[in-house]
Amino acid sequence: MAERGGAATGHPGELHFSRVFEAPRELVFACMTDPEDLARFWGPAGVSAPRDRITVDARPGGVFETVMVNDADGSEYPTRAVYDEVRAPELLVWTESHSGMRVRSEFVALGPQRTEVRIHQTYVPKAFLAPEAQAGFLSSLDRFAAYLGGLVAR
Amino acid sequence: MTTQTADPLDAAFAALADPTRRAIVSRLARGDATVTELAAPFAMSLPGISKHLKVLERSGLISRRRDAQFRPCHLEATALDGALDWITTNRRVWDERFDKLDVLLADLQPARKRPRRARG
Numbered sequence: 001m002a003e004r005g006g007a008a009t010g011h012p013g014e015l016h017f018s019r020v021f022e023a024p025r026e027l028v029f030a031c032m033t034d035p036e037d038l039a040r041f042w043g044p045a046g047v048s049a050p051r052d053r054i055t056v057d058a059r060p061g062g063v064f065e066t067v068m069v070n071d072a073d074g075s076e077y078p079t080r081a082v083y084d085e086v087r088a089p090e091l092l093v094w095t096e097s098h099s100g101m102r103v104r105s106e107f108v109a110l111g112p113q114r115t116e117v118r119i120h121q122t123y124v125p126k127a128f129l130a131p132e133a134q135a136g137f138l139s140s141l142d143r144f145a146a147y148l149g150g151l152v153a154r
Numbered sequence: 155m156t157t158q159t160a161d162p163l164d165a166a167f168a169a170l171a172d173p174t175r176r177a178i179v180s181r182l183a184r185g186d187a188t189v190t191e192l193a194a195p196f197a198m199s200l201p202g203i204s205k206h207l208k209v210l211e212r213s214g215l216i217s218r219r220r221d222a223q224f225r226p227c228h229l230e231a232t233a234l235d236g237a238l239d240w241i242t243t244n245r246r247v248w249d250e251r252f253d254k255l256d257v258l259l260a261d262l263q264p265a266r267k268r269p270r271r272a273r274g
Contacts (some may be wrong), residue, residue, distance in 0.1 A: 011182040023259040044250030
C-alpha cells in the first residue's frame with residue numbers, strides 16, 4: 001500500500017509529487033537507478049520502457065536516457081537527461097536536455113520499511129521567474145492548474 | 155505523455171503571469187467582450203489594455219474577430235486546455251509510475267525482510 005499526495009509547494013514553477021512506499025530507502029533508491037527495475041515501472045499505464053533502451057550513469061554529468069513506447073500504437077517518447085546530483089540513497093537530480101526541465105527526487109526514510117519519495121519538477125523557469133510570477137499567483141503549477149480548471153469549467 | 159512541446163505553454167504561462175491579463179482572461183471566461191468593456195474595470199487607457207490584449211492574442215489564449223465592428227475578444231478555451239492538460243498529464247504519469255513501483259517493491263521483498271536478491 002502506498003499513500004499519495006500532491007501538496008502545492010511554495011517554490012516558483014514547481015510541480016510536487018510525493019508518495020510513501022512500504023520499503024526500505026535503499027531499495028526504493030536502487031529501483032530508481034537500476035535499468036532492470038526502471039524497465040518494470042518507468043512507463044505509466046499502457047506504456048513500456050524497454051530495458052535495452054534505458055541508460056543510467058548515476059553520477060553528476062552522467063546520462064539518464066529512457067524511451068517510452070506506447071503499447072497501443074508503438075509511438076516512442078525518448079527522453080535524455082543528465083544527472084546534476086546523485087547522493088545514494090537520498091537524492092537524485094537530473095535535467096532533461098530537450099526541455100530544460102529539472103527533476104529532483106528526494107528519498108526520505110520514514111522508518112526501516114517506509115520511504116517517502118518527493119518529486120520536485122521545475123518547469124519553465126523563465127516564465128515563472130518573471131517579477132509578476134514571483135508575486136504569488138504562479139507559486140505552484142498545482143495552483144495554476146486549479147485556476148485554469150476553474151476557468152475551463154465555467 | 156510528457157513530451158508535448160513546451161513553447162505554447164511557455165507563452166500561456168508568461169501571458170498569465172500578469173494580474174491584469176489574468177483579470178481579462180477571467181472576464182472573457184464569462185463571455186466575449188469589446189476592448190472598451192474590458193477596460194472599464196481598470197484605471198487604464200485603451201492603448202494600455204490593447205497592449206495586454208496583444209500579448210494574450212500572441213499567446214493564443216484569446217482571439218479577436220476581424221469582421222465585427224467592435225472586434226470582440228474571445229477566450230480560446232482550448233489554449234487553456236493545453237496548459238491544463240500538460241500539468242494533469244504530468245501528475246498522472248508519476249502516479250501511474252509509482253503505482254507500478256509499488257507492485258515492483260512488493261515483488262522484490264516478498265517477506266518484507268529479505269534482503270534484495272542480487273542480479274547477475
